[in-house]
Amino acid sequence: MRSRLESDRGIHAEQIAFGAETLDRRLGGGLVRAALHEIYGDTADEASAGGFALLLAWRARKAKPIFWVREEKADRLGGKPYGHGLAGLGIDPNALLLVNAPDSIAALRAGADISRCSAVGAVIIEPFGKAPVLDLTASRRLALAAGQNEVMTLLLRTGVEPMPSAAHTRWQVASAPSTPLPANAPGIPAFDVTLLRHRGGIAGIEARLEWNRDRQSFDQAPLSGGVPAVAIGGTSQAVERRAA
Amino acid sequence: MRLAAPDTRALQLGLMPGLSLADARARVPELAAIDHDPAGDLALLEWLADGCERYTPMAATDPPQGLILDITGCAHRFPNGETGLASDLARRLERLGLTARLARASTPDAALALAEFGGNEVKALPVAALRVEAETHLALRRAGLKTIGDLATRPRAPLAARFGEALPTLLARLLDEEDTRITPRRAEPAIWTEARFAEPLARSEQAIEVISGLAREAAEAMSRRDVGGRRFEASLFRTDGHVARLAIDTGLPTRDVAMLARLFNERIESLADPLDPGFGYDMVRLAVPLTETLAPEQLQLEGRSMAEVEVAGLIDRLSTRLGKCRIQQLQPNDNHIPEQAAFTLPAQGKPAHIEWPKPEEGDPPLRPLQLFDPPQPITVIAEIPDGPPRRFQWQRASHLIVLYEGPERIAPEWWRRKDGHMAGKGGLTRDYYRVEDAGGRRFWIFRHGLYGTEKASPDWYLHGLFA
Numbered sequence: 131m132r133s134r135l136e137s138d139r140g141i142h143a144e145q146i147a148f149g150a151e152t153l154d155r156r157l158g159g160g161l162v163r164a165a166l167h168e169i170y171g172d173t174a175d176e177a178s179a180g181g182f183a184l185l186l187a188w189r190a191r192k193a194k195p196i197f198w199v200r201e202e203k204a205d206r207l208g209g210k211p212y213g214h215g216l217a218g219l220g221i222d223p224n225a226l227l228l229v230n231a232p233d234s235i236a237a238l239r240a241g242a243d244i245s246r247c248s249a250v251g252a253v254i255i256e257p258f259g260k261a262p263v264l265d266l267t268a269s270r271r272l273a274l275a276a277g278q279n280e281v282m283t284l285l286l287r288t289g290v291e292p293m294p295s296a297a298h299t300r301w302q303v304a305s306a307p308s309t310p311l312p313a314n315a316p317g318i319p320a321f322d323v324t325l326l327r328h329r330g331g332i333a334g335i336e337a338r339l340e341w342n343r344d345r346q347s348f349d350q351a352p353l354s355g356g357v358p359a360v361a362i363g364g365t366s367q368a369v370e371r372r373a374a
Numbered sequence: 375m376r377l378a379a380p381d382t383r384a385l386q387l388g389l390m391p392g393l394s395l396a397d398a399r400a401r402v403p404e405l406a407a408i409d410h411d412p413a414g415d416l417a418l419l420e421w422l423a424d425g426c427e428r429y430t431p432m433a434a435t436d437p438p439q440g441l442i443l444d445i446t447g448c449a450h451r452f453p454n455g456e457t458g459l460a461s462d463l464a465r466r467l468e469r470l471g472l473t474a475r476l477a478r479a480s481t482p483d484a485a486l487a488l489a490e491f492g493g494n495e496v497k498a499l500p501v502a503a504l505r506v507e508a509e510t511h512l513a514l515r516r517a518g519l520k521t522i523g524d525l526a527t528r529p530r531a532p533l534a535a536r537f538g539e540a541l542p543t544l545l546a547r548l549l550d551e552e553d554t555r556i557t558p559r560r561a562e563p564a565i566w567t568e569a570r571f572a573e574p575l576a577r578s579e580q581a582i583e584v585i586s587g588l589a590r591e592a593a594e595a596m597s598r599r600d601v602g603g604r605r606f607e608a609s610l611f612r613t614d615g616h617v618a619r620l621a622i623d624t625g626l627p628t629r630d631v632a633m634l635a636r637l638f639n640e641r642i643e644s645l646a647d648p649l650d651p652g653f654g655y656d657m658v659r660l661a662v663p664l665t666e667t668l669a670p671e672q673l674q675l676e677g678r679s680m681a682e683v684e685v686a687g688l689i690d691r692l693s694t695r696l697g698k699c700r701i702q703q704l705q706p707n708d709n710h711i712p713e714q715a716a717f718t719l720p721a722q723g724k725p726a727h728i729e730w731p732k733p734e735e736g737d738p739p740l741r742p743l744q745l746f747d748p749p750q751p752i753t754v755i756a757e758i759p760d761g762p763p764r765r766f767q768w769q770r771a772s773h774l775i776v777l778y779e780g781p782e783r784i785a786p787e788w789w790r791r792k793d794g795h796m797a798g799k800g801g802l803t804r805d806y807y808r809v810e811d812a813g814g815r816r817f818w819i820f821r822h823g824l825y826g827t828e829k830a831s832p833d834w835y836l837h838g839l840f841a
Contacts, residue, residue: 177742177744177839177840180743181841182841184743184841185841208839209746209839210747211704211745213716213730214706214715214716214730214731215838216704216743217733218738220733222730223704223706223730226703227701227703228702229696229702230701232696240695247688248684249684249685250685305813305816305841307810308738308816310777313779315777316777316778316808316809316810317738319841321841343733
């Protein structure tokens with residue numbers, strides 16, 4: 131599988147690191163920039179999954195604008211993006227453009243057009259619910275466009291089961307308890323991320339990440355007890371062999 | 375009920391407008407009477423005016439029955455000049471089953487008067503051709519002045535004194551001593567170009583190709599003037615007089631023909647009803663109503679990079695397809711009420727670049743990523759009068775609060791309310807809390823109203839969700 135990856139993109143395809151050393155090492159650098167990645171979350175974790183996608187896009191954008199394509203149904207049920215909240219995460223809202231699509235077909239079409247514009251840094255496509263129009267063929271087209279135009283394309287889906295797709299990686303993201311600040315106040319954003327699929331064959335990554343706004347990167351969250359921050363399936367050598 | 379518009383046959387039988395229907399039926403029992411529809415008549419008149427735009431952009435209606443076209447400089451395309459244009463118009467109107475009286479003159483007043491009263495000579499027109507009140511007409515006739523010619527030779531000042539101030543001006547306009555511009559239904563565009571077809575285009579795709587060709591011509595015209603277009607309107611004229619219009623807007627001034635073609639395609643695809651060529655389009659016009667300077671150097675001087683132009687083009691395409699208001703940018707507002715502290719604006723309008731307030735270093739996010747509009751009602755268990763929330767219920771799910779920060783007190787804008795300075799009339803204070811539940815999810819909730827002093831039993835709301 132890895133050799134196919136190499137022939138598709140070359141060994142040195144640009145990768146976007148999370149900033150958390152162990153996780154980035156496990157991934158072989160980070161997430162491939164010119165690719166389609168999927169982020170799944172439960173309905174209750176919609177804001178966390180959305181925040182995670184935004185932060186990835188923010189790290190990947192290289193001073194170019196980011197687009198976030200949502201369906202208008204999502205606004206009514208989950209709330210609208212709030213500029214001061216974005217600023218609180220260290221994202222400049224002036225670099226973000228929102229597309230409020232009337233339905234999932236329009237959302238997918240807009241997302242595809244955006245991913246074909248190389249002047250765009252990253253695009254988050256957030257269809258609402260099952261969105262049957264988003265089938266394997268559609269995701270292949272998105273993956274192809276992302277690869278050709280170097281636009282990191284993130285497909286964000288909440289409240290649905292993962293479906294077959296041509297994405298390079300697939301993640302499950304949930305809200306994680308934060309490290310409390312003095313006086314028992316909620317701390318900086320924390321996420322529990324699980325790698326569900328990876329085209330390069332990497333598997334079994336679970337991590338708890340915190341977002342450090344001042345350094346604009348993710349950190350491994352300190353955990354209580356002896357549990358490693360990045361859980362891996364099998365020994366580290368086994369992972370290396372599988373990836374080779 | 376009275377007769378408003380008897381047809382030729384009815385007029386010949388002596389049925390004049392104003393006659394009561396009962397009397398008319400008494401004279402002509404087999405009279406067919408249809409309800410007068412002034413609104414429908416006006417709509418037809420306006421539709422005809424639109425169709426007349428094929429001759430000139432300066433077309434106006436003169437209700438209830440008049441159309442006035444300024445054909446200055448527009449008749450050169452016709453073999454017989456203005457006569458040819460007039461007969462083309464007469465032919466089309468006849469094909470539509472309409473009877474029309476056409477007249478040509480140097481001023482709009484004279485042309486309308488000649489069309490209404492007939493003849494070629496303004497001086498032979500009756501004084502009724504002047505658009506003044508009926509009493510003035512009566513006064514003129516009593517004074518022995520029956521035709522315009524009678525008035526023409528007289529000194530104007532005494533006429534004004536005796537018959538009203540407006541009379542000399544109207545007279546001058548009839549006699550070609552003064553001119554006035556008509557107010558066309560649509561503003562004359564800065565740049566326009568058109569193509570006519572002896573054999574009408576039967577398919578919409580052909581019309582679209584023609585629009586691309588016209589866009590090229592328009593781009594050359596714009597380039598000569600160092601301008602770019604911000605708004606483009608294509609008019610497709612059908613042989614039966616119907617006009618289909620397609621309009622697109624761009625965020626930046628442009629002369630890019632390929633992009634314009636793409637935008638017009640988006641516009642056509644987004645039409646609710648598809649284009650219907652009918653019996654064919656025999657003319658296509660492309661107008662550029664709104665232009666802005668676009669010198670070649672300007673692109674570099676203003677620091678506008680190719681990437682910016684590319685993104686602007688993408689925004690134009692999406693805005694044309696989905697509507698301007700669906701492609702949005704966020705902008706801060708100087709207001710401490712959370713839902714009024716930020717706006718969404720159409721991205722195509724290029725909203726002013728305003729810096730967002732930067733948060734303090736080391737602070738966690740103090741505002742949620744997503745905001746509910748309106749805030750969602752929740753039930754909260756908290757100690758009265760102002761204890762922090764311990765547990766809350768939202769949409770049938772219960773949340774135990776493990777970490778919290780607050781209250782952050784946001785006072786109402788009492789100065790905006792009537793009698794807001796008086797106690798109890800200023801509005802309700804909000805005490806906001808940043809909370810985290812046992813599952814690690816973070817919420818922004820507030821108590822609406824201070825316990826006791828403002829409200830006996832304050833409600834609680836969920837205003838937003840943090841990442």
